[in-house]
Amino acid sequence: MLFMAAPLSFTDVEADPLQAVLNLCAAAAPRPWYPRDYARQLGVNRDTIDPSLERLRLSGLTQLTEWTNESGQGYMLTPAGQQALRNPYLLERARAGETIGSEMPPPTDTGTRSIEERRAPPRETGPIASTPVVTRLLLAANVGVFLYGLYLATQQAIPANVFLAGSDVKVRLILFHTGALTADALLNHEWWRLLANCFVHFGILHLGMNMFALYSLGRLVERLWGHARFLVIYLLAGLAGGCTAMIFSPHALLAGASGAICGLLGAEAVWILANRGRLRPGVLGSWTRNAVSNVILLVIISSLPGVSASAHFGGIAVGAFASLLLHWQRNGPPLLRWLALLGVVSLPVACIGALLEAPRISPQWAEFVYTRQLAPLASKTEQHVFAVYAESVAPVLGQHSSRRDPEHVQKAIANLDALREELIPVVRRLAELRPFEEGERRMEAPAVAHARLQAILDLLIAAEDYLRQGGDWTQATAQPLKDRMGRVRELAPAWQQALP
Numbered sequence: 001m002l003f004m005a006a007p008l009s010f011t012d013v014e015a016d017p018l019q020a021v022l023n024l025c026a027a028a029a030p031r032p033w034y035p036r037d038y039a040r041q042l043g044v045n046r047d048t049i050d051p052s053l054e055r056l057r058l059s060g061l062t063q064l065t066e067w068t069n070e071s072g073q074g075y076m077l078t079p080a081g082q083q084a085l086r087n088p089y090l091l092e093r094a095r096a097g098e099t100i101g102s103e104m105p106p107p108t109d110t111g112t113r114s115i116e117e118r119r120a121p122p123r124e125t126g127p128i129a130s131t132p133v134v135t136r137l138l139l140a141a142n143v144g145v146f147l148y149g150l151y152l153a154t155q156q157a158i159p160a161n162v163f164l165a166g167s168d169v170k171v172r173l174i175l176f177h178t179g180a181l182t183a184d185a186l187l188n189h190e191w192w193r194l195l196a197n198c199f200v201h202f203g204i205l206h207l208g209m210n211m212f213a214l215y216s217l218g219r220l221v222e223r224l225w226g227h228a229r230f231l232v233i234y235l236l237a238g239l240a241g242g243c244t245a246m247i248f249s250p251h252a253l254l255a256g257a258s259g260a261i262c263g264l265l266g267a268e269a270v271w272i273l274a275n276r277g278r279l280r281p282g283v284l285g286s287w288t289r290n291a292v293s294n295v296i297l298l299v300i301i302s303s304l305p306g307v308s309a310s311a312h313f314g315g316i317a318v319g320a321f322a323s324l325l326l327h328w329q330r331n332g333p334p335l336l337r338w339l340a341l342l343g344v345v346s347l348p349v350a351c352i353g354a355l356l357e358a359p360r361i362s363p364q365w366a367e368f369v370y371t372r373q374l375a376p377l378a379s380k381t382e383q384h385v386f387a388v389y390a391e392s393v394a395p396v397l398g399q400h401s402s403r404r405d406p407e408h409v410q411k412a413i414a415n416l417d418a419l420r421e422e423l424i425p426v427v428r429r430l431a432e433l434r435p436f437e438e439g440e441r442r443m444e445a446p447a448v449a450h451a452r453l454q455a456i457l458d459l460l461i462a463a464e465d466y467l468r469q470g471g472d473w474t475q476a477t478a479q480p481l482k483d484r485m486g487r488v489r490e491l492a493p494a495w496q497q498a499l500p
Contacts, residue, residue: 017049017051017052018052018055018056018091018094018095019091020052021049021052021053021056021062021075022056022061022062022077022081022084022085022091023085024038025062025075025076025077025081026077026082026085029076029077032065032066032074032075032076033074033075033076034068034071034072034073034074034075035049035050035053035072035073035075036071036072036073037071037072053075055094055095056075056081056094057075058099059080059093059094059099060078060080060081060099061077061078061080061081061084061090061091061094062075062076062077062078062081063075063076063077063078132218132219132222132223133222133227134218134222134227134230134231134234135214135215135218135219135222135230138214138218138234138257139211139214139215139218141199142199142201142207142210142211142214142257143207143211145178145179145199145200146200146201146204146207148178149163149174149175149177149178149200150163150164152174152177152178153170153171153174156170156174158170158171158174163203164203164204165203165204166201166202166203166204166205166206167202167203171203172253175200175202175253175255176253178196178200179192179193179196179197179199179200179255180193180196180197180200180253180254180255181193181194181196181197181242181245181246181253181254181255182252182253182254183246183250183251183365183368183372184372186246186355187369187372187373191352193242194238194239194242194243194352195235195238195239195242197242197254197255197256198235198238198241198242198256198257198259198260199257200255200256201255201256201257202255202256206256210256210257210258210261211257213258213261214257214261214264217261217264217265217268217294218230218234218261218264220268221233221264221267221268221271224267224268224271225267225271225323225326229326229330230267232322232326232344233263233264233267233319233322233323233326234260234263234264234319235260236263236318236319236322236344236347236348236351237259237260237261237262237263237264237266237315237316237318237319237322238257238259238260238263238315239318239348239351239352240259240263240314240315240317240318240319240347240351241258241259241260241262241263241308241310241311241312241314241315241318242254242259242311243314243351243352243354243355244259244310244311244313244314244315245259245308245310245311245314246355246358246365247310247354247355247358247361247362247365248310248362248364249308249310249364250358250362250364250365250368251364251368252308254308254311256308256311258307258308258311258312258315259308259311259312259314259315260315260319261315262298262311262312262313262315262316262319263315263316263318263319263320263322264319265291265294265295265298265316265319266315266316266317266318266319266320266321266323267319267320267322267323268287268291269291269295269320270320270323270324270327271323271327272287272288272291274324274327298312298316318347318351321347322344322347325340325341325343325344325347326340326344327340328340329341329344359432359433360432360433366433366446369433370433370445370446370449370500371500374426374429374430374433374446374449375445375449375498375499375500377426378426378430378449378452378453379499381422381423381426381453382452382453382456384419384422385419385422385423385456385460386456388415388418388419389415389419389460389463392408392411392412392415393412393415393416393463395408396408396409396412396467397412397463397466397467397481409467412467413464413467413468416460416463416464416467417464419460420457420460420461420464423453423456423457423460424457426453427450427453427454427457430446430449430450430453431450433446433450444494444498445498445500446498448491448494448495448497448498449495449498451491451494452488452491452492452494452495455484455487455488455491456488458484458487459481459484459485459487459488462480462481462484463481465480466480466481
């Protein structure tokens with residue numbers, strides 16, 4: 001056995017403290033070992049154990065776990081510590097002051113801090129997740145979606161080499177079926193694509209590059225932040241990348257994990273900044289140079305044709321901000337932890353909210369929404385309104401009040417109410433749409449459409465008022481109706497030009 005079946009006595013600890021502490025951690029596994037509880041049970045001074053704890057942690061043989069109010073700081077063996085139990089040579093190296101199996105030692109000012117400071121909840125504890133489980137699951141999910149797309153391609157008689165190239169029109173239809181993101185899909189309320197597109201790729205080269213980046217970066221970032229926080233950062237960055245890409249490029253077909261992966265770059269940078277005082281100068285310099293190189297490479301890649309720079313930078317920005325919030329949530333005082341958690345929960349709401357506001361702030365989105373949705377909707381609504389008006393309202397208006405059938409009048413008023421309810425939402429959406437920036441005629445299109453439908457709405461209101469008053473069709477009483485009908489006809493040529 002690697003550890004004693006009975007608890008070690010304090011004499012055992014005094015004789016060989018490093019070996020004894022390793023045995024105690026092994027005996028407590030898979031739970032953490034808590035020095036505070038151990039000292040209480042034996043009735044000894046906790047201070048006599050601290051030097052050994054610091055030496056083992058500096059050597060990378062143990063790692064800190066979550067601090068608790070009841071038991072204080074916990075310790076667990078690292079993989080190197082487990083090896084040291086079987087290999088006395090590694091323990092001798094630890095006694096000599098060497099760092100084994102850890103790139104992230106605790107603070108360099110350990111000797112200058114008080115015992116109480118060292119017993120406080122850790123601000124960052126280095127690699128807290130040794131096995132990158134989430135990274136592997138994400139890799140499997142991306143590859144699985146790609147293989148499913150390949151299966152769909154073969155079912156539609158698309159050659160495998162064409163699908164692997166990823167540029168054919170038919171292949172793009174396959175990608176859309178497997179979760180790729182378009183603005184048209186968002187207009188149809190398919191919001192799930194904001195995350196699903198992060199698992200879809202344009203061909204084997206696109207998949208290979210992103211999976212290599214995810215494998216290289218994900219393993220480290222998952223160790224730094226832990227499984228759950230790593231997954232939160234990844235998904236939030238992917239969501240933000242999709243939102244920013246759609247805001248600035250609504251005509252694009254978006255797919256790929258690069259926005260989420262860029263969020264991991266932001267998470268790494270935040271961790272380095274938050275723990276720069278706890279890293280050896282050599283390690284800090286190496287990590288910083290690596291992070292800067294990755295950012296430079298990101299800028300170069302983002303400038304290539306067909307690459308969504310907005311998705312990349314949206315992902316890295318939100319990934320960094322989410323990491324900062326999670327850092328506060330893990331290490332801050334209670335109030336700050338709750339506020340940081342609230343901020344993390346609010347991030348996806350903010351991203352989707354910005355996308356919903358895009359027609360008001362982005363000329364590209366305003367034109368897209370007008371061309372693809374509002375102009376066809378306005379035209380269809382106009383045609384329906386005039387058809388119902390001509391069939392059930394105009395004949396009643398043209399009759400003398402004494403000859404009007406009350407049932408027909410009530411039916412006409414009910415139809416006018418229904419038509420108004422149909423028009424009002426379209427008029428409001430056109431009013432909220434910002435002008436375009438591509439040619440004078442196109443800039444005026446939403447305003448012309450809004451004016452046309454508003455004139456029709458005014459006509460309906462005047463017709464209903466006229467019917468409710470029961471007046472005769474005279475020149476005086478019919479003048480408001482004739483004026484509004486004249487305004488509708490006056491706007492007809494401009495409205496035809498404003499149609500896409």
